[in-house]
Amino acid sequence: MAIVLASGSPRRYELLKMIGIEDFTVIPDTAEEEIKPNMTPGQTVTAIAFQKASNVSRLCNSDDVIIAADTLVFLDGQPISKPVDREDAAEMLRSLSGRKHTVYSGVAIIRGADIAVHAERTDVYFRDMTESEITAYVDSGEPMDKAGAYGAQGKGAVFIERIEGDFFNVMGLPICRLTMMLRDFGVRV
DSSP states (O other): OOEEEOOOOHHHHHHHHHTTOOSOEEOOOOSOOOOOTTOOHHHHHHHHHHHHHHHHHTTSOTTOEEEEEEEEEEETTEEEOOOSSHHHHHHHHHHHTTSEEEEEEEEEEEETTEEEEEEEEEEEEEOOOOHHHHHHHHHHSGGGGSGGGOOTTTGGGGGEEEEESOHHHHHTOOHHHHHHHHHHTTOOO
């Protein structure tokens, strides 16, 4: 049995290492993600995570444990993905300033015919940000590859007043839930 992370995310890679999973292979799913209408946020992220795991499982042995995840930020029920450019990042941050938003991560694990999926929700409260803070943060480059245009584990942490839920979910992988799911697949951490 091999463990396969179906993600090219450096944060997910680091989080697996952090919880003691040292020996795993990274095979990112390169298929285009599609957000379908009329799905709840939890359904959306679990559907995308399952699709990633399913795509990568076709490249692996049936005994391999495939772990996939997808994280989206929702504001007023609408998804906010990764910014396309600097102005998009600044606009996302302006919309989050002084408000609560919700981060959903879907986790899917496949091992042969066994499948488990779960959606984790975390509410994040931002303080009010000044325009100069937004500009400086965008200039740092950190927002550009992150859903919602911020990284809770980096410089973006200074905007977070509080978090209700799994902090690691905001980074893209709900560690507590993942370890419970892996236990059901015979993987101990």
